[in-house]
Amino acid sequence: MSDYAADIRKYTANVNDAAIKTIVNYCGIALRNADSSLVSASDPDELATVRDGFAAKKLGLDAAAADAGIKTVVAKMKDERRKSRVTFYYLLAEATGTLGKLG
Secondary structure (H helix, E strand, C coil): CHHHHHHHCCCCCCCCHHHHHHHHHHHHHHHHCCCCCEECCCCHHHHHHHHHHHHHHHCCCCHHHHHHHHHHHHHHCCCCCCEEHHHHHHHHHHHCCCHHHHC
16 A cells, blocks of 8 residues: 555645555456556546546546546646556546545
């Protein structure tokens, strides 16, 4: 968990460890594979998966709110070549004001 928290701290000062744990549990075995543990921000299908999966199912966001949040996170992480899925999801929840739903 501390590796995820350290990565998230690159983008935000206050880190909620309970929210990180919830995201890690949500992602499950996907985090074991190097490819699926990352978000490809240049792939529209990948971003649609984030929107229709995590954003809709876990955060309860509609498509417009999810897309706006994803756009914010992509801009925030633009200099990061390898975008951690946990960090991306955490920042998405933070950007959309739904971090409280995660713990």
